[in-house]
Amino acid sequence: MALIETKGIEKVFGGETPTVALRNINFIVDRGEFVSIVGPSGSGKSTLLQILGLLDSPTAGSYFLDGKDTSTLSDEELAKLRNRTLGFVFQSFNLLARTSVLENVKLPLAYSNFPSRSWDKMAMAQIEAVGLLKRVYHEPSQLSGGERQRVAIARALVTNPEIIFADEPTGNLDSASGKVVMDTLTRLHHEGKTVILITHDRNVARRAHRAVLCRDGAIVWEGDVNDIPEIS
Amino acid sequence: MSSFFYTARSASRAVGANRVRSGLTVLGIVIGVTSIILIVSIGEGAQSLILGQIQGLGAETIVIRPGRKPSGPTDMAQTLFADSIKQREVDALKRKENVPDYVSSAPLLMVSDSVTYGSNIEHPTIYGWSAEFMVSMIKAKIRVGTIFDEEDIKQEAAVAVLGSQISDDLFAGDDPIGKSIRIGTKNFRVVAVLQGGGGGLLNTDKMVVIPYSTALTYLSSGKHYNEVMLKVSSPEAVARSVEDIKATLRELHSITDPAKDDFYVETQQAAIDQIGTILSVLTAFLSAVVAISLVVGGIGVMNVMLVSVTERTKEIGLRKALGATNSDILTQFLLEAVLLTMVGGAIGIVLGVLFGYGASIALSQNLNVDWAFAFPWRAALIGLGVSGGVGIVFGIYPARQASQKSPIEALRYE
Structure with a gap:
């Protein structure tokens, strides 16, 4: 059974002139896959990731996560899934300012059922895994862009989720830092995580095993990462 | 959990990240709770002081005054000039067949006159009273000399007991005992001086006590007293003694309709109840005024929470x-x-307690009374509870606004 399956998903943003962001998206991701969603700006790839990440809901169509129709889930159940099954890495890091690396990484644990006495240990393990043990008590403003993104990855992993969503994770980074972040995502994939990566950079997308190309809100191509067509 | x-x-x-903003936000709450604590602590201090002084007079003391019971300041004059309590009434009340629980009594007569010694003139409060009754009732201490006794009263002796300040002002360091002072047109020999700082409700420092019999004969235009204080055997005997007193005086004055009584009787308990009620109402009223500042403070909190x-x-x-x-x-x-x-409430409690303590010291010194400061636990708990309640009432709307934001809309917000 597919871990992620969408059937005819559509997303229309309201307003005086409704905008169709996604149309008829049929998309399947199996457990343990590393998939890149590529496309130019405005192609709908981020909207798709937000729906897959349960941050937004589709206007039409169905989204099955691990076989469960997500449209039937309550807000609390969706929050629990976001906490325990999904991990997010954002382009703009989204770390809490004036809050230490340790506290940032612990944040998802506050909404989990893990006992609080284990929080520090769990967070420290992830901080160590991204190589930031010496920065544990630093605040985001004292870190480089690459370090901030690694904190965000540690935070995404702290509840040991099955799926990692990375939305342009290298978008705000120099190439060296970007490489470290992509190496980390590759390692996670090797450790058995399902990784879904959004990017407009074909070179970054090639770190995955499979790619889909979005254009004008639809999936227009799907195939091997080495065959990704010209994006723009 | x-x-x-x-x-x-x-x-x-x-909250700690924006200390200045948080501080300014809770200023209204701080002021509100400080005021509550201050008002309650001063109110309770006043209550315990007044009640303590009234209770000091003894629960078994009954006061009988001439005239109707004053229901307002304008009635006070008729009480002062009413002449229904004279020696005849005092003697009747002393009789065991009239008031079986009677222990002792003393009439009191206020004299409005100046006191002169040499070229020094003072205007103290002059009481025609029993010095022994006064000393036992208000627990006054004697600095020097011997107070006059029942024999002096019987003899209408021209003797006087002085309050400490009056004595100091008149004699300026001289020994007052045996000296002659003039009250109105009559000379009095000073027999004793009271210690300073006593008396409570009566400011004994500024008073002069002479035998009531002497005052009645030589210094009063009428032949009536302003009040009679009567002690009965126990606080439990007060209620029935009040009825005995009323019955005695009505019979003496041939009054059949109690509505036409030309005297009224007060007990310490009634005075305690009355003052307790007045202070409670006053405290409640001031607290209501203070509640407005808490509402204003709450609106400030809501505003900042929305921001x-x-x-x-x-x-x-x-x-x-x-x-x-x-x-x-x-x-x-x-x-x-x-x-x-x-936090605003807690700061308010600390400030309120500090100000309340300061006020108790200032009042003690300025009014020369023993103004006790007690930590107002009840008010502090109420203050903390009310400030927490203000937080809930004025915080719920911003908190609901926050909770209902869609995750993606919120993440996209710039």
């Missing part, structure tokens, strides 16, 4: 993306509001 503590810690960090929710929209989105439920966000922002107002 662990996540609740984490949320509480996050809330305290958020904070808008400023932290992205953080709300992030928390939701990481698994926070609507109720987690609601709890966090509500805790922030409650923490803010309760």
Whole structure:
């Protein structure tokens, strides 16, 4: 059974002139896959990731996560899934300012059922895994862009989720830092995580095993990462 | 539960992150709670002082005054000039067949005159009274000399007991005992001086006590007393003795309709109840005024919380993306509001207690009374509870606004 399956998903943003962001998206991701969603700006790839990440809901169509129709889930159940099954890495890091690396990484644990006495240990393990043990008590403003993104990855992993969503994770980074972040995502994939990566950079997308190309809100191509067509 | 503590810690960090703003936000609450504590602590101090002084007169003391019971300041004059209590009434009340629980009594007569010694003139409060009754009742201490006794009263002796300040003012360091002072047209020999600082409700420092018989004969235009203080055997005997006294005086004055009584009787308990009620009403009224400042403070908190929710929209989105439920966000922002107002309340309690303590010292020194300061526990708990309540009432709307934000809308917010 597919871990992620969408059937005819559509997303229309309201307003005086409704905008169709996604149309008829049929998309399947199996457990343990590393998939890149590529496309130019405005192609709908981020909207798709937000729906897959349960941050937004589709206007039409169905989204099955691990076989469960997500449209039937309550807000609390969706929050629990976001906490325990999904991990997010954002382009703009989204770390809490004036809050230490340790506290940032612990944040998802506050909404989990893990006992609080284990929080520090769990967070420290992830901080160590991204190589930031010496920065544990630093605040985001004292870190480089690459370090901030690694904190965000540690935070995404702290509840040991099955799926990692990375939305342009290298978008705000120099190439060296970007490489470290992509190496980390590759390692996670090797450790058995399902990784879904959004990017407009074909070179970054090639770190995955499979790619889909979005254009004008639809999936227009799907195939091997080495065959990704010209994006723009 | 662990996540609740984490949320509480996050809330305290958020409040602490903007100290100046938080401080200014809770100023209204601080002022409100400070005022509550101050009002209640001064109110309770006044109550315990007044009640203590009234109780000091003894629960078994009954006061009989001429005229109707005054229901307002304008009635006071008729009480002063009413002449229904004379020696005949005093003697009747002393008889055991009339008032079986009678122990002792003393009439009291106020003399409005000046006191002169040499070229020094003073205007003290002059009481025609029994010095022994006065000393036992208000527990006055004698600095020097011997107070006059029943024999002096019987003889209408021209003797006087002076309050400490009057003695100092008149004699300026000289030994007053045996010296002659003039009250009105009559000379009196000073037999004793009271110690300073006593007396409570009666300012004994500025009073002169002479035998009531002497005052009645030589210094009073009428032949009536202003009041009679009567002691009965026990506090339990007070109620029936009041009825005995009323019956005795009505019979003496041939009054059949109690509505036409030309005297009235007061007990210490009635005075205690009355003053307790007045002070409670006053405290409640002032507290209601203070509540307005708490409402204003609450509106300030709500305003700042709404600003904070808008400023932290992205953080709300992030928390939701990481698994926070609507109720987690609601709890966090509500805790922030409650923490803010309760910190304000706690500061208010500390300031209120400090000001209350300062006020008790100032009042003790200026009024020359023993104004006790007691930590107003009840008011402090109420203050803390009310400030927490203000946080809930005025924090719930911003917290709901925060909790109902869609995660993706919030994450996209710039």
